[in-house]
Amino acid sequence: ALLADRGLDPAREPLWLFGHSDGATIALLHAAAFPGVAAGAVVIAPHLWVEDVTLAGLRGARRDFLEGDLRTRLTRWHDGPDSAFWGWNGVWLDERFHGWSIVDEVGAIRCPLLAVQGTEDEYGTLEQIRSVARRVPGTVLLELPGCGHVPHRERPRELIAAVTRFVARSADPP
Template sequence: MTIEFVDIVVDARRLTIEHEWLSPERRDQPLMVFLHEGLGSVSMWRDFPAKAVDALGWRGLVYSRPGYGRSTPRPSDEAWGPDFMHRQAQQVLPALLQALGIDAHRDPPWLLGHSDGGSIALLHAAAFPAQVAGVVAMAPHLFVEELSLASIARAREAYLHGALRQGLAKHHADVNSAFWGWNNAWLSPAFRPWDISDELGTIACPVLAIQGEDDEYGTLAQVRRIAARVKATTVLPLPECGHSPHRDQPERVISAVSSFVQPGR
């Protein structure tokens, strides 16, 4: 694993972004950008991105959002508002692509996002419809469900009193930055009405929406809502699968992604 760092500027603030290129020598092949979950990072993807791009014969880009991994941490006094995923989709990701010399106008990348990363991928595709070739959204959130909030509240208890903090500390230079940015934002009363459903109508690319049927953080209503808003949506429910399809059923997910992005292959 070769980790690199690049600086971007968002809201007049300089941020350092941890990232990794996968098979960059395939410069003439499409690019898949991977967007991690609400507690994720480059390292928490493990080997899934490499296996996915190898199956496709593509290039890949994995990065840690600000506040995560070894990217610039969230200041301890900074509370993320209900728009935190919008900011990632509409400000941070475009700035990162530009800093890395990716011309999304000329060669739109594909986006593969998990959980919050899936929501960010959808929001980016909605804001820049001509600059995204397609979206794979695994366990994305479009609106707030009580199931999600209950699981996020349990995560708080596990972080405070269980082994979650120790496990996450292996993947984040500032583990409190990663956990409390995400947890406090989701459990804030101001986040309860959050709903991006009506923003997705501008998406012009195809979408593969994958949802585990045993997901403790969301139900099939999330991906069905995508299909109701975006015509070119394929919904893939996965039995015996929880919140992380790429960890629970990696071969099934890679096969589905391959069929989706390269139909008829």
């Protein structure tokens, strides 16, 4: 319905999915649920399950939001920083969510994937994207040494170059 509302027809013009963190997870779920709709996907720091490092990072973010300057920094990106923060942090730290996983769903993906993860990501490990690669043949991995959770801010030139190469190669296969 969203695609139709926006006048997008994947049968006429294949879509490329691009997501970061929870948005990357959404891109993976979309590609799995609607085969043939996505020409390809770039997923940066996706979550396939809840890791201990994720929970530790979220607890640290909660402290920074309550006691530090995270709320102020979020106003740059969100009109409602409280709603954005608690809608994200509250769900992930809810004990009922700790068994959540999309590992099984990812295996249904058939489009080209570029999966990106920083080696110093405070919310996830390299095992997240490596798990994607084990389940989706042909997945291209980009592991960024010394990079945290936000490669598009921390390593923009390297990320843009990798995405450009990947899309060009995937859009025009030999």
